[in-house]
Amino acid sequence: MTALTFMGKRGMTAFTFVSRRGYLPVLVTLGLLVAVFVVGSILYYPDFGTGQVVVNLFIDNGFLLVTAVGMTFVILSGGIDLSVGAVVALGAMLCAWLTGMGWPAWLAIVTAIAAGALLGFIQGYVIHEFEIQPFIATLAGMFLARGLCFVISIEQIPIKDPFFDWVQTPIAVPGDMFIKPTVILVLVIVAIAYWMLHYTRFGRNVYAVGGSAQSALLMGLPLGRTRILTYVVSGVCSAIAGVLFGVYTLSGSGLHAVGMELDAIAAVVIGGTLLTGGYGYVLGTLLGVMLLGTIKTLLNFQGTLSSWWTRIAIGVLLFVFIVLQRALGTRRRSAGV
Amino acid sequence: MTPPILEMRGISKAFPGVRALDDVSFRLLPGEVHALMGENGAGKSTLIKVLTGVYTADAGDVLLAGNPVVIGGPHQAQEAGISTVYQEVNLCPNLSVAENIFIGRGKVRWKQARARAAELLTRFDLDIDPALPLGAYSIAIQQLVAIVRAVDISAKVLVLDEPTSSLDRDEVARLFAVMRRLREDGVAILFVSHFLEQVFDISDRVTVLRNGRLVGEYETGALTRATLIGHMTGRVLEALEELHAPGEHAPDSAQPVLRAEGIGRKGGIAPFDLTIHSGEVVGFAGLLGSGRTEAARLLFGADGSDSGQLSIDGKPVTLKSPGAAIEHGVAFCPENRKTEGLVEDLTVGENIMLALQAARGWVRQVTDSDDLVRRWITALRITPSDPDAIAGNLSGGNQQKVLLARWLITQPKLLILDEPTRGIDVGAKAEIQKLVVSLADEGKAVLFISAELEEVLRISHKVEVLRDRQMIAELANEGLTPERILATIAGGGTGTVAAEGAAQ
Amino acid sequence: MIKHRLFWPVVALVALLLGNRIVTPGFFSVEVKSGHLYGSLIDILLFGAPLILIALGMVTVIATGGIDLSVGATVAISGALACYIISDQANQGSVGGVLFAVALALVLSLALGLWNGMLVAWLGIQPIIATLILMVAGRGVAQLITSGKIITVNSPPYKLIGGGYWLGLPFAIIVVVVVAAITAVLVRRTALGLLIEAVGGNAEASRLVGIRSRSLIIMAYMFCALCSGIAGLMISSNIAAADGNNAGLWMELDAILAVVIGGTSLIGGRFSLAGTIIGALIIQTISTTIYTAGVPSYRVLVFKAVVVALVCLIQSPAFRAKVFRRRHKRPPPQPKAEVPASDSGDLEVSA
Known part of the structure; x- marks a missing residue:
């Protein structure tokens, strides 16, 4: 929470925040997050309402957050990326396999990220250049990435490299809490994504392309480059998330992160980003992931409510937000004419 | 200079x-x-x-x-x-007004862009907030921003x-x-x-x-x-053409097939009155953008009207959808064949059957569809005469005939034709004109829209003149010339009085 | 002949089968063992049965210009509900009990289809997004029904659906044949197919000829869900268990793939039931081939990726145009043919 208010004051100038006025869904998400948290704290204090629970959200959902951040770029530009879950698995698999073969950890990680970037580039290129629907192109990418995992190994491969242990050694911080290096990495990635979207020309182009690709082209913006880059960003983010997943599970497997693309899309939508593109924020995605994570944690604490309620809850939230967006979209259009 | x-x-x-x-x-x-x-x-x-x-x-x-x-x-x-x-x-x-003004123009200092945008907007007396998204403003404002x-x-x-x-x-x-x-x-x-x-x-x-x-x-x-x-x-410069006799068949003065009273739609067409009798061809004349299509779409329920009353065969009706209009025996060939008329992937036969089938519902498949399709392909001389040809591959004239056939088999009381002869060759054009005349002779009411005034005059019994989204006059086609219609369009005011005077 | 739209799918299927015949000499042989038909071809049909069903549903949805991502979830839910009801019965072997369970599972499937259809047709939500909701929540619902466990049933009547034989043939194949026949009759002997193709081909033109597209779209989604529900029964019956987590996993992707391979465009409009069935058989044959070749089944995914990529690229006009242009020196590019009407200020926007 402290991280959020900090970003809110420093990072988001009134200009960029007010300028898009699409923040009602974000506020709804924030409200829900606070509500779920308060309910959890009342029901399960002292276990729930502590700072450590917040930190744990980042530890347990870091890879989802990174994936969803990449997905935010793609969805903002008007596309969709179904390959992210598979790329996460491929990232973890490459780390496990390459370190297992004796490669140094850094080289394995760089290779994994490069693979994600390459796959993202190919998908973006095919989508832009050959006008293939994003959903189909990334579906093929999903098959390919998962298939490659199984080409590497049918079995789960353990990660034994000490580096992967080191990055999740708890570090004590004031307030009787601990964090892990991975948490810092995740926050840095969110910050970079925030900067890219709101303070760089690329970011503005992403919004423009999502708002109207044809207009963007006529205004002289590099449509193709922007589109392809969003898929590269998503590929890189998914690969990094894959490394984090490898760290978290200390293994690589073709069956890792099955269906994570759905969670990522859900988090982005719940975070207030319009699935048709053009409206949304990275910080909304952060809230979306936090909300999903909090619900999961809450259900864990509850005990008798089993894990599948998470999926149902995500589905319900997805429904509510899609209908909310639809209603807002209709209003926006009627206001325009 | x-x-x-x-x-x-x-x-x-x-x-x-x-x-x-x-x-x-x-x-x-x-x-x-x-x-x-x-x-x-x-x-x-x-x-x-x-x-x-x-x-x-x-x-x-x-x-x-x-x-x-x-x-x-x-x-x-x-x-x-x-x-x-x-x-x-x-x-x-989705971008802010300021962003829309400055994006794609090289390096921009966005901190200053907003002030600069405000300055520009003030110069044009535009009192809008450059930080708000463009979509928050009306199309008019958006155009000014552009x-x-x-x-x-x-x-x-x-x-x-x-x-x-x-x-x-x-x-x-x-x-x-x-x-x-x-x-x-x-x-x-x-x-x-x-x-x-x-x-x-x-x-x-x-x-x-x-x-x-x-x-x-x-x-x-x-x-x-x-x-x-x-x-x-080109009217003034070219020699007057021989006038064609308007249809001798004067409409019977009985119940009109369709009567519109004060039907209109904001942003589309100002409220207008109109009556069409069976056996009558009514022409819509007006320049491009005068509101011809908008008026026709209201009569078919393709767009909803926000004022006035429509009656068909003397009974008041509300047309909420094209389906409702079709039930009342109204048919409409839109001017945009490709986007609003034809289903290009389907065959000629399927396209012809579509309206009748839609009216019957999906359960009762029209049993004699092959015969019907063949009959109309022959009657309208559609080429190729193969009912299984893909409609999208036909020439414009033949596509138009397919659409005509689609409506004719539903036996409508009123047929609205919006630019049925646009972009088709001369032979097909004449055929369609002849067909319209013979349909009226059979007792159908036809509303005929065309940019070509001769064509309108050749087949219509009366002509509604439109200008700037208003119906400004109704002229009986007795000794009417294109020049007279153009004079009406050029004439000042909107009064039907002046126009009626011109028609005398 | 080559122009026929089933030509290439059929060629692909025949080539795959012949390739198998060369590698595995006994591939085409079908024998009768204890009154039942056995053989690789029968296996392809049997294992491909659920996919064929789902693909049939999917193609009708795609024909309306939509897509249904929730079929996999529906498979899981339907199987879970049927197994749950049967496992709860005192006598699992009772035919009446099994029929009751099957009926309830199918009614629930129809309700799920209704839900999807309403979101698309009434709320106007994009089909991918609308069905995503059920895709996400559906597996949770399936696990809710099974309480997160794998429910096993021991019910001979239920086993018949996906794993039994009738008249010497696997019952599942008979079900598929019957469903396919009913679908073909419904689609081609009534006007249903025509109206659906019109809606998918040109929604605005369909509105202007008075087609009530909402009910058609809802029906398509309900039919798709029903097919998925039957497939779900088959899958759970075959393994005599319901697995809310894994039943029907990635099935939606296979189904979409089958539709695309079968020559139906994802944009909607013209659709081919026969092509879709062939498409599903091609996918199943690839899976079987790779399996018999001893390649671990998961690696089939790489193949599928290549097939999806190739089929979609070949179907893409932009790809064909670009490749074509590079191969041959074309005459100077021609503008679009609608030029005579291009001065069309007359497209008066009737806003």
Whole structure:
């Protein structure tokens, strides 16, 4: 929470925040997050309402957050990326396999990220250049990435490299809490994504392309480059998330992160980003992931409510937000004419 | 006279089967509003697309401030100082007003951009917040923002392609205020509009095209509405054609098939009255953009009307959807065959059966469909006569016949035909005209819309005249000439009184 | 002949089968063992049965211009509900009990289809997004029904659906044949197919000829869900268990793939039931081939990726145009043919 208010004051100038006025869904998400948290704290204090629970959200959902951040770029530009879950698995698999073969950890990680970037580039290129629907192109990418995992190994491969242990050694911080290096990495990635979207020309182009690709082209913006880059960003983010997943599970497997693309899309939508593109924020995605994570944690604490309620809850939230967006979209259009 | 900022010399452009522009020249002076006028197929759009680099001309030169330039695309045109604002605003509704003004223009200091945008907007008397998303504002404002962007890119030439089509009166006034200010600043404005009043209101000079050729360049002040329409339609210059006798069949004075009282739609067409009897052909005449199609769509329920009352066979009805109109025996061939009429993937036979089948519902498949389809293919001489041919592959004329057949097998009481002969060859055109006449003889009521006045006169019993989204007169087709109709359009006021006087 | 739209799918299927015949000599042989038909071809049909069903549903949805991502979830839910009801019965072998369970599972499937259809047709939500909701929540619902466990049933009547034989043929194949036949009759002997193709081919033109597209779209989604529900029964019956987590996983992708391979465009409009069935058989044959070749089944995914990519690229006009242009020196590019009407200020926007 402290991280959020900090970003809110420093990072988001009134200009960029007010300028898009699409923040009602974000506020709804924030409200829900606070509500779920308060309910959890009342029901399960002292276990729930502590700072450590917040930190744990980042530890347990870091890879989802990174994936969803990449997905935010793609969805903002008007596309969709179904390959992210598979790329996460491929990232973890490459780390496990390459370190297992004796490669140094850094080289394995760089290779994994490069693979994600390459796959993202190919998908973006095919989508832009050959006008293939994003959903189909990334579906093929999903098959390919998962298939490659199984080409590497049918079995789960353990990660034994000490580096992967080191990055999740708890570090004590004031307030009787601990964090892990991975948490810092995740926050840095969110910050970079925030900067890219709101303070760089690329970011503005992403919004423009999502708002109207044809207009963007006529205004002289590099449509193709922007589109392809969003898929590269998503590929890189998914690969990094894959490394984090490898760290978290200390293994690589073709069956890792099955269906994570759905969670990522859900988090982005719940975070207030319009699935048709053009409206949304990275910080909304952060809230979306936090909300999903909090619900999961809450259900864990509850005990008798089993894990599948998470999926149902995500589905319900997805429904509510899609209908909310639809209603807002209709209003926006009627206001325009 | 000041040298022109833009000159187009001897521009020709041909497309397969049609000469869109034939040796057209055009010049634009700094600090003037120059209207480009012409009816359908005159070549306005092609000329603008050559100017903005969407098309490359086959022959001719474009000179900017006296220097020949080659324009490779919209972006290059913009860099050369030619900016275009289209009817459908080409900006991003999700970005802020300031972002829309400055994006894509090299390095921008966004902190200062907002102040700069505010400054620009104030210059145009636009009291809007540059930080708000563009989509929060009306189309009119969005268009003005597009103009602000265009002008700020240091446009010497500003092309406004039908900017007023969807604006109301106040918004047009606001746009014109901005245009006048730009004119004072020395910007050359090329203005395309179908509203005659607006052209007389704002433009300094007018260039008229017809059938891809230059008719002439005129000072607006020296033109009357009648002479302008004369130039656009070629009526004054060409010899009068032999008048065709209107149908001898006078409509029976009994119950009208359709009666509209005060039917209208905001932003579409002003409320109008209309009666159509069985056996009667009613023509809609008016220039491009006069509201012909809008009026027809209300009668079919394709758009909802927000005023007035419609009755069919004397009974009041509310047409909430085309389906409801079809149930009452109304049929409508839209002017846009490809996007609103044909399902191009389907076969000729399937396209023909569609309306009847839709009315019957999906359970009861029309059993004698093969016979019906064959009969109509033969009757309308559709080629190829193969019912299994893919509809999208047919020529325009045959596609039109397919759509006619689609409606004729539903045995409608009233058939609305919107530009049924547009873009089809002469032979097919004559066939369709004959068909309309014979349908009326059989007792069907027909509403016939066409940009070609001769055609309207040849087959209609009475003609409704439209101008600037209003129905301004109803003329009986007795000794009526195209000139008389054009005179009515050119005539001042909106009163039917004047028009009725003209009809005497 | 080559122009026929089933030509290439059939060629692909035949080539795959012949390739198998060369590698595995006994591939085409079908024998009768204890009154039942056995053989590789029968296996392809049997294992491909659920996919064929789902693909049939998917193609009708795609024909309306939509897509249904929730079929996999529906498979899981339907199987879970049927197994749950049967496992709860005192006598799992009771035919009446099994029929009751089957009926309830199918009714629930129809309700799920209704839900999807309403979101698309009434709320106007994009089909991908609308069905995503059920895709996400559906597996949770399936696990809710099974309480997160794998419910096993021991019910001979239920086993018949996906793993039994009738008249010497696997019952599942008979079900598929019957469903396919009913679908073909419904689609081609009534006007249903025509109206659906019209809606998918040109929604605005369909509105202007008075087609009530909402009910058609809802029906398509309900039919798709029903097919998925039957497939779900088959899958759970075959393994005599319901697995809310894994039943029907990635099935939606296979189904979409089958539709695309079968020559139906994802844009909607014209659709081919026969092509879709062939498409599903091609996918199943690839899976079987790779399996018999001893390649671990998961690696089939790489193949599928290549097939999806190739089929989509070949169907893409932009790809064909670009490749074509590079191969041959074309005459100077021609503008679009609608030029005569291009001066169409007359497209008066009737906003």
